[in-house]
Amino acid sequence: MLRAVARQSAHRVVFAAVRPYSIPTPTESADKKQPPPLPPNKKQKIDLRPAPIKPKPPPPPTPKIPRSFPQASHGLPPAPKLDAAKQEVLHDLQDAEKHGILTPAPPDANWFKKTLHQLIQLMKFYYRGVKLIFSRRKEIAIIKARIKAGGPPLTRVEFRLIETQKDDINKVVPFLIIALVLEEIIPLIAIYAPFLLPSTCILPSQRERIEAKRAEKAAAFMTQYYTTFGELVRAEQPKGFLSLSALSTVPSAPTAVCGLLGLSTIGFDALRIRRIRRHLEFITRDDQLLLQDNKTLSHREVVEALEERGIASQNMSPADAQSRLSRWLDAVKDSSSQVDDDALARRLYLIVYSHS
Secondary structure, eight states: HHHHEEEEHHHHHHHSSSOOOOOOOOOOOHTTOOOOOOOOOOOOOOSSSSSOOOOOOOOOOOOOOOTTTTOOOHOOOHHHHHHHHHHHHHHHHHHHHTHHHOOOOOTOOOOHHHHHHHHHHHHHHHHHHHHHHHHHHHHHHHHHHHHHTTTOOOOHHHHHHHHHHHHHHHHHHHHHHHHOOOGHHHHHHHHHHGGGOOOOGGOOOHHHHHHHHHHHHHHHHHHHHHHHHHHHTTTOOOOTTTOGGGGEEEEEEHHHHHTTTOOOOSOHHOOOOOOOHHHHHHHHHHHHHHHOOOOOOOOHHHHHHHHHTTOOOOTOOOHHHHHHHHHHHHHHGGOOOOSSSSHHHHHHHHHHTTOO
């Protein structure tokens, strides 16, 4: 009996604790607020025009190469230039072998033996050239002693030998350092930096190429600085004379004159004007000896003399070149008694005037 009463009381407690959830019965207000019916499904329109093509995703970015490890395509010089330089070096060696300056390798020599043989022959050639520079010192000392003792005057050949010796002495020490450290690059120096080579260490074909490039450079400067030469001519004072100080008044004038005369254009204007002065002093003394010796020059010597005076002679016949040099000497003979500022001004005017 007590158990039955306890069960009934427990059921009442449970039902009292549980909240009943029941679905409410629909009312009239709920029926009135029913959602509107969905619209009938429409057929999807078909666009017959071609749709734009979806672009492809861009490729992932390539990792950047650090500056210390540049790509091979940018770090090396263009292949054609290297191939051209190699071909010029081979041509120089073959031409020297034809002239008997270098001894050719045996016909059955392989690539290694042939290359080694050429290097040895070049070292012998450079050794003989450097030895000749030092042996000429005795010859030049005898010439100077003769003149000092009142003997025969200095000839043009002797004068040019002394001037060439001065340039070679200044170049021989750097050349020896290069020959001892990197002897195999000397043929390339003859292509890209011929001003570093002494005159006794240049092969015949190298000399021809150096002269051709100098003439090409002078022709380019004639065209590029045509207006500059015209301004210099208008700065003459007195008429027919152009002082070196006038070069500082016209922009780019020292560079233009250096390029025209085949001189180095590296450096600042004061250094360029100094080179021009030294060159004008050289050709003034050379003019004195040409007028004094009255000696017939070879065609090569005439061409060399014209180029030293800024006169292009590529397309001249030997007779025209000789006539052009004679006209130059006639124009400067009154300013050749001594090497002074007037003599330099006269020659500078003639050089500039012929290209204005």
